[in-house]
Amino acid sequence: MTIGVIGCGYVGIVTSVGLAHIGHTVVGVEAWPERLAALQNDQLPLYEPGLNDLFEGVRATGRLRFTHSIPEAMRECEVLFVCVGTPPRENGEPDLSQVEGVLREMGAGYPESAYRIIVNKSTVPVGSADYVRTWMEEELDSRPGDLDIPEFDVVSNPEFLREGSALQDTFYPDRIVIGSTSDRAFERMRRLYEPLLQRRFDPLPNLRPAPDPPQWIQTDPRSAELIKYAANAFLAMKISFINEMAGISERIGADIGQVAQGIGADHRIGKAFLQSGVGWGGSCFRKDIQALSHLAWEHNCETRLLEATLAVNERQRAKVVQWLQSELKLLKGKTLAVLGVAFKPETDDCRDAPALVVVDRLLDLGARVRAFDPQARFDTPSRSTFRRLPTALEALKGADAAVVMTEWSEIASLTPEAAKGVMRGDLILDARNCLDADTWRQHGFRVVAFGR
Ligand code: UGA
Numbered sequence: 020m021t022i023g024v025i026g027c028g029y030v031g032i033v034t035s036v037g038l039a040h041i042g043h044t045v046v047g048v049e050a051w052p053e054r055l056a057a058l059q060n061d062q063l064p065l066y067e068p069g070l071n072d073l074f075e076g077v078r079a080t081g082r083l084r085f086t087h088s089i090p091e092a093m094r095e096c097e098v099l100f101v102c103v104g105t106p107p108r109e110n111g112e113p114d115l116s117q118v119e120g121v122l123r124e125m126g127a128g129y130p131e132s133a134y135r136i137i138v139n140k141s142t143v144p145v146g147s148a149d150y151v152r153t154w155m156e157e158e159l160d161s162r163p164g165d166l167d168i169p170e171f172d173v174v175s176n177p178e179f180l181r182e183g184s185a186l187q188d189t190f191y192p193d194r195i196v197i198g199s200t201s202d203r204a205f206e207r208m209r210r211l212y213e214p215l216l217q218r219r220f221d222p223l224p225n226l227r228p229a230p231d232p233p234q235w236i237q238t239d240p241r242s243a244e245l246i247k248y249a250a251n252a253f254l255a256m257k258i259s260f261i262n263e264m265a266g267i268s269e270r271i272g273a274d275i276g277q278v279a280q281g282i283g284a285d286h287r288i289g290k291a292f293l294q295s296g297v298g299w300g301g302s303c304f305r306k307d308i309q310a311l312s313h314l315a316w317e318h319n320c321e322t323r324l325l326e327a328t329l330a331v332n333e334r335q336r337a338k339v340v341q342w343l344q345s346e347l348k349l350l351k352g353k354t355l356a357v358l359g360v361a362f363k364p365e366t367d368d369c370r371d372a373p374a375l376v377v378v379d380r381l382l383d384l385g386a387r388v389r390a391f392d393p394q395a396r397f398d399t400p401s402r403s404t405f406r407r408l409p410t411a412l413e414a415l416k417g418a419d420a421a422v423v424m425t426e427w428s429e430i431a432s433l434t435p436e437a438a439k440g441v442m443r444g445d446l447i448l449d450a451r452n453c454l455d456a457d458t459w460r461q462h463g464f465r466v467v468a469f470g471r
Contacts, residue, residue: 126158198243359425
C-alpha cells in the first residue's frame with residue numbers, strides 16, 4: 020500500500036520507517052524545513068537504538084521519501100497517519116491546533132471522489148475522531164464549485180512505543196488497536212498491518228521476537244482513544260505504587276527490590292514497571308494523566324488514583340534533594356555529580372526528565388553541578404555552575420556526592436575503585452537503584468537509595 024505519514028517527529032519517523040520496512044511505500048510529510056532537509060539527506064534528527072541502520076536500509080529501497088506537501092500525500096496515499104504533536108495547555112487539556120491545521124490542509128488537498136482513511140496516531144483526547152471528521156467535512160464543504168463530499172473514514176490507532184525500545188515495540192507489539200465504525204476501514208487497516216500480524220517481514224538484528232503475534236483489537240474510536248490514556252495512566256500508577264512501597268520499605272527495613280520480585284512473580288501483577296526510583300518522566304505520562312483527569316473533570320468523575328499517581332511522582336523528585344540536604348547539610352558551594360540526564364536510558368529525550376528538575380533545585384540551593392549523559396539533548400543554562408562533562412568519571416572529579424539519575428549502562432557499570440580515585444566525598448545517591456550498594460559500601464562509600 021502507499022501510506023502517508025503527516026508529521027515526522029519521533030512517532031512519525033518510527034512509524035514511517037517501520038511501515039516501509041514491512042513492505043509499504045511511505046510518503047513522510049514534514050513542514051519544518053530544517054527537519055525535512057535533514058531527512059531528505061538521509062539524516063535522522065533523533066537518537067533511537069537501531070533506527071539509523073534501518074532508516075538507511077529502507078531509504079536505499081526507495082520505499083520511503085519525504086516531502087513538505089500534504090496535497091501530494093493526499094493524491095498518492097489511501098491511508099494517511101496523522102502524527103503531529105498534541106502538547107498540553109495550561110489546564111492539562113491537549114492542544115489540538117496542530118492536528119486541526121493538518122486536517123484542514125488535508126481537506127483542502129483532498130483528491131476528487133477518492134476514498135481516504137485518516138488515521139489518528141497522535142495521542143488525542145477521547146472524542147477526537149469526531150472533531151477530525153468535522154474539520155475534514157468543513158474543508159471539503161468549502162471547496163469551490165458544487166463538489167460532493169467524497170467518502171472517507173477516520174480511524175484511531177494509538178501507538179504504544181517506548182522511546183529506547185521503539186523498534187522492538189513497532190515490530191513485535193503486544194496489540195494493535197483500531198478504533199473505527201467502518202468495516203471498509205477495518206479491512207484496509209488489517210491489510211496494512213498483515214505483515215506484523217503474520218510476522219512476514221525481514222527480521223532485524225538485536226530484536227527479540229515476542230512469543231505470540233500481536234492481538235488485533237477492533238473497537239469503536241472512543242474506546243481506542245481511552246485505551247491509550249488508560250494504558251499510560253496504569254503504567255505510571257504501577258511505578259508510583261512501587262515507589263510508595265519503597266517509602267514504607269525504607270521505614271521498616273525491608274528491601275524494595277525483593278518486594279518487587281515477590282509481587283511481580285504473581286502473573287496477575289506482572290514484574291514489569293516495578294522498578295522503584297526517582298519516578299517516571301518523559302513527554303507522555305504526565306501529559307496523558309493530566310488530559311485524562313481533565314476529561315474526567317469535564318464529566319464530573321473523581322480521579323483519586325490519577326491524582327495520587329502524580330503526587331507520588333513529584334515527591335520522589337523532592338526526596339532526592341532532601342536526602343542530599345540531610346546527608347551534606349548545606350548544599351551551598353558543594354560539588355555534585357549528576358549522572359544521567361535523559362528521562363530514561365537509550366534516549367536523548369529530556370522532556371520532563373527528573374534530573375533536570377533536581378538540577379534546577381540544586382542550583383537554586385547554591386550547589387555546583389557537573390552533569391554527564393551519553394546522549395541527552397539538553398541545553399545547559401547560562402548558570403556557570405552547571406557543566407556538562409564528556410564522561411561519568413570526568414563528572415565525578417572533585418564531587419562531594421554523586422547522584423545517579425538515569426541508569427545508562429555506562430553509569431550502572433561504574434566501579435567504586437574508579438570513583439574513589441576522583442571523588443572528593445563518599446556519598447552516592449542512587450536514585451535509580453542500579454548500583455550494587457553492598458559493593459560500594461565495602462569500598463567505604465555511603466550509599467543512599469530508594470526503598471533499601
Ligand atoms: C511510555 C509508554 O511505556 C509507551 O507504551 C507509550 O507509547 C509512550 O509512553 C507514549 O505514550 O508515547 P516512554 O515514555 O517512552 O513510553 O517510556 P517508558 O519506558 O514507559 O518509561 C517512562 C518513565 O518511567 C521513564 O522515566 C522510566 O525511567 C520510568 N520507569 C519505568 C520507572 O521509573 N520504573 C519502571 O519500572 C519503569
